[in-house]
Amino acid sequence: MSSIDPISATDPANGTGGVAAFFDVDNTLVRGASAYLLARKLHERKYFHLREIMWFAVKQLRFIARGEHLGDIQAIRDRALMLVKGIPVADIERIGEEIYDEYIAPKLWQGTVAIANQHRAVGREVWLVTATPVEVANVIASRLNLSGALGTVVDREDGLYTGTLATPILHAAEKAQAVRELAKNRGISLINSWAYSDSYNDVPLLEAVGHPVCINPDARLRAYAKRRGWQVYDFRRGQRAAKLSLKLAGVIGFLWALKRSFKDRSGL
16 A cells, blocks of 8 residues: 555655656546436426436446446446537537536545645645546636546547547546557656545556555445555545435435424424
């Protein structure tokens, strides 16, 4: 397990280059799937029908319940590419700003944001690495004052999306490869760097750095992290308890109101 505290650790002055922290987005930084949030906003703008947003909503619920699944990722990719074909790139960039304000900001895991800020405070680069479209990822990085974002790039022509990928979807091993290329270009020492993710699919990314950390891990990643002695943070527990309490209070309130209504009707 990495015992280095990102708040106080001093980067080794051994000539190996700079140091960075790399963060996955979905369920690591933001609760749920950011692709669904984009789809939701596109539906509001009448880019596609209700049945499409319902399809994305089902995928969102499955993602929250069981974590990231490769089959769902591929299905979301294919459906999203079909839907964005012909949409102006500038529209998605503007929508990205709206998504952040309306949906993403309230869903940020503040514990993860705090860790990112700790890295920034000691002068490290902080990058997002995500399958999320790069236009949305760039907005998140900008709003959080991070160094930048690596995201999936959709091909465009004459300012419109073509419906095909310009690069492979940034997922699993592709994330690790993108980080290696970024590190090479920016002189970043990966052995001295950090990576954070919730998904077992991101093991290649986590193993690409010297300090892998799991945040809100799915079951497979939690088990793998235990075997490897990796550090784990889970910010979901308190929130789950709070949600359960609210749901229980709602049920009790409903039953109480139902009982009162019955008494009123029966004259008791």
